[in-house]
Amino acid sequence: MPNEIFETSHDGDALVIRCKGRFIGDDAIRVRNLVKPLIANARRVTMDLTDVDYMDSIGLGVIASLYVSSRAARRQFDVVNLSPRIRDLLSVTHLLSLFESAGEQNIRLP
Numbered sequence: 001m002p003n004e005i006f007e008t009s010h011d012g013d014a015l016v017i018r019c020k021g022r023f024i025g026d027d028a029i030r031v032r033n034l035v036k037p038l039i040a041n042a043r044r045v046t047m048d049l050t051d052v053d054y055m056d057s058i059g060l061g062v063i064a065s066l067y068v069s070s071r072a073a074r075r076q077f078d079v080v081n082l083s084p085r086i087r088d089l090l091s092v093t094h095l096l097s098l099f100e101s102a103g104e105q106n107i108r109l110p
Contacts, residue, residue: 002080006031008038014040020051032062036069045070050081060093067098 004020005027015038019031023038047063063079071075079099082090090096 006035008035010042013027015039015041015045016048017046019050022054023049023052023062024054024056025058027055028059028062032065035066039066039070039073039075042075044076044078047077047079048081049079049083049086052083052086055086057062060089060095064095 001027003099005021005023006017009016009018015035017031019033021027035045045066047066067077082099087096090099
């Protein structure tokens with residue numbers, strides 16, 4: 001599903017969300033609203049932040065919301081390819097520990 005701020009793809013039973021640009025405000029909320037219904041059809045949800053250069057508190061809230069929705073549906077949720085700035089933001093807000101193992105691996109996605 002192409003979009004100016006993100007795109008989704010499926011790799012087997014995995015849902016991959018590739019975000020880009022500024023993950024803020026209404027754009028971040030739109031990502032949440034469009035991705036949340038897709039979680040039920042995936043065994044694993046991966047949010048790739050390779051091309052995200054800025055995130056605000058709403059963007060953080062969207063990541064937390066997608067994490068909670070995934071876990072409630074018994075799905076694995078990972079955030080990968082964090083820039084140093086986004087990693088610091090997640091660390092300060094104590095969210096990094098939820099995603100640290102995936103974020104440190106700098107996983108290349110298909």
